[in-house]
Amino acid sequence: MSIERKNTDRDPLVADTYRALANERTPDHLNEKVLRMAASESRTRYSVARSWTRPLAWAATIGLSLAIVLELTRLPETEPDVVPVMTPAARKPASTAIEGADGTATDDFAPKDMAVLREVEKRARAQAGPDEGPAIPRADVDEASPQSAPTPRVVAEAEPLHEDTAVHEALASREEASVRKAAAESAAGQSAARGNALVDTASADATAAAAISIAADEKKREAESACPAKMRESAETWMTCISDLREDGRDDLADSEFEEFQRIFPNFVESKAHK
Amino acid sequence: MAANAESLARPAVALCRRAALPYAPAMGHIPDDSALMLRYKDGDMAAFETLYRRHNDPLYRYLLRLCRHRDTAEDIFQDVWSKIVKARGSYRPTAKFTTFLYRVARNCFIDHLRRNKRHANTAEFDAELHSHPGEQPEMSTERSLAKERLSRALMTLPEEQRDAFLLHEEAGLSVDQIASVTGSNRETAKSRLRYAMQKLRAAIDEQAERL
Numbered sequence: 001m002s003i004e005r006k007n008t009d010r011d012p013l014v015a016d017t018y019r020a021l022a023n024e025r026t027p028d029h030l031n032e033k034v035l036r037m038a039a040s041e042s043r044t045r046y047s048v049a050r051s052w053t054r055p056l057a058w059a060a061t062i063g064l065s066l067a068i069v070l071e072l073t074r075l076p077e078t079e080p081d082v083v084p085v086m087t088p089a090a091r092k093p094a095s096t097a098i099e100g101a102d103g104t105a106t107d108d109f110a111p112k113d114m115a116v117l118r119e120v121e122k123r124a125r126a127q128a129g130p131d132e133g134p135a136i137p138r139a140d141v142d143e144a145s146p147q148s149a150p151t152p153r154v155v156a157e158a159e160p161l162h163e164d165t166a167v168h169e170a171l172a173s174r175e176e177a178s179v180r181k182a183a184a185e186s187a188a189g190q191s192a193a194r195g196n197a198l199v200d201t202a203s204a205d206a207t208a209a210a211a212i213s214i215a216a217d218e219k220k221r222e223a224e225s226a227c228p229a230k231m232r233e234s235a236e237t238w239m240t241c242i243s244d245l246r247e248d249g250r251d252d253l254a255d256s257e258f259e260e261f262q263r264i265f266p267n268f269v270e271s272k273a274h275k
Numbered sequence: 276m277a278a279n280a281e282s283l284a285r286p287a288v289a290l291c292r293r294a295a296l297p298y299a300p301a302m303g304h305i306p307d308d309s310a311l312m313l314r315y316k317d318g319d320m321a322a323f324e325t326l327y328r329r330h331n332d333p334l335y336r337y338l339l340r341l342c343r344h345r346d347t348a349e350d351i352f353q354d355v356w357s358k359i360v361k362a363r364g365s366y367r368p369t370a371k372f373t374t375f376l377y378r379v380a381r382n383c384f385i386d387h388l389r390r391n392k393r394h395a396n397t398a399e400f401d402a403e404l405h406s407h408p409g410e411q412p413e414m415s416t417e418r419s420l421a422k423e424r425l426s427r428a429l430m431t432l433p434e435e436q437r438d439a440f441l442l443h444e445e446a447g448l449s450v451d452q453i454a455s456v457t458g459s460n461r462e463t464a465k466s467r468l469r470y471a472m473q474k475l476r477a478a479i480d481e482q483a484e485r486l
């Protein structure tokens with residue numbers, strides 16, 4: 001049935017007649033045109049283009065991949081440069097001060113503190129000198145009247161501090177460290193004893209900060225006005241410096257320098273010229 | 276059951292049909308059209324020439340009878356091959372190459388119709404095409420009469436039926452492939468082809484009765 005229907009689709013008589021009718025062939029000029037066009041297209045668009053597009057694509061892919069890999073490997077190196085302030089090394093002074101107040105481990109900070117405290121003591125003595133009488137040796141003061149020497153904290157409060165950025169930074173870093181520590185400890189739910197220790201820590205931290213600020217102030221003053229270390233190497237140059245200070249009208253400073261000079265060179269005979 | 280028998284019988288019928296159509300493009304030969312097209316895609320110009328020689332004449336006749344105007348047919352013919360050449364980069368052998376080729380040809384023809392609305396039913400090529408120099412006068416008369424009748428019947432066919440008939444006879448396409456090329460369903464393509472055959476057969480029979 002289906003084969004019969006298929007055969008009805010193809011009529012041999014019609015097909016033969018049509019075959020006899022349709023025997024045209026494509027003109028030669030048309031064949032040439034088409035073949036020439038196909039050949040030129042094949043040469044220009046694919047064979048030539050493909051010869052450089054594929055290597056170029058590979059090179060671009062490899063280049064981009066390398067660039068991405070290099071960029072990714074550089075990223076971890078740049079991060080520490082951005083965050084040096086937050087490294088533990090930068091926080092070390094604050095943390096050591098806090099730990100020192102707790103009495104755990106303060107060896108790296110204690111000598112500096114002691115030196116600063118001595119300096120503060122000396123300055124306080126020098127300031128109090130005119131009211132209390134002539135200056136006496138330091139050892140004598142320590143032995144005779146220990147109460148007369150003010151504590152560093154008192155001196156720090158009494159003496160007006162210079163508005164120095166370095167001092168501010170030191171104080172800010174220490175306060176920040178203590179606040180961070182307090183926050184961390186309170187978040188962790190520490191005990192009340194630990195809270196007391198924290199209070200002590202804060203007060204010791206403030207004292208140390210004040211001492212550091214005074215030391216910085218002293219250094220600054222020294223650098224600005226007093227005789228430099230080079231001048232102090234010999235008695236003559238030191239005296240010349242002192243006389244220069246007197247000539248400049250900075251008598252207070254000249255006096256203190258002279259006191260120091262007498263302490264170092266007790267046997268030096270002052271010439272009239274220097275006087 | 277009948278459907279199964281039909282599906283089993285279809286390849287055999289297709290093979291018979293192709294064997295009986297020596298002017299149809301050689302199908303199933305090695306290398307086949309898709310392989311040639313893929314080789315041309317890789318720059319093998321000889322493959323394209325083989326492919327072109329296989330399909331140029333049937334395509335030309337198809338366009339000639341579809342357009343009924345030689346110059347137009349030649350223009351469309353060039354346009355079709357130009358599109359085939361340009362499409363080689365994206366060519367995928369998912370369908371039969373002949374189906375692809377005739378679909379492009381048909382689309383080019385439709386585009387031409389749209390561009391030139393004044394495309395009239397002017398069959399200017401009849402006398403010129405049907406002359407066969409060197410034939411005996413009697414033979415020439417009989418043949419020319421038969422051809423003339425068939426040609427006239429072909430020209431009077433509705434465009435869809437003529438298209439189906441030409442695709443069947445020139446390209447050797449099956450009903451399914453005709454449906455694919457023309458964008459219609461199988462039954463529509465089949466009925467168009469059958470009507471075309473009946474009308475052409477009637478034209479030839481009418482001539483025989485007169486003789």
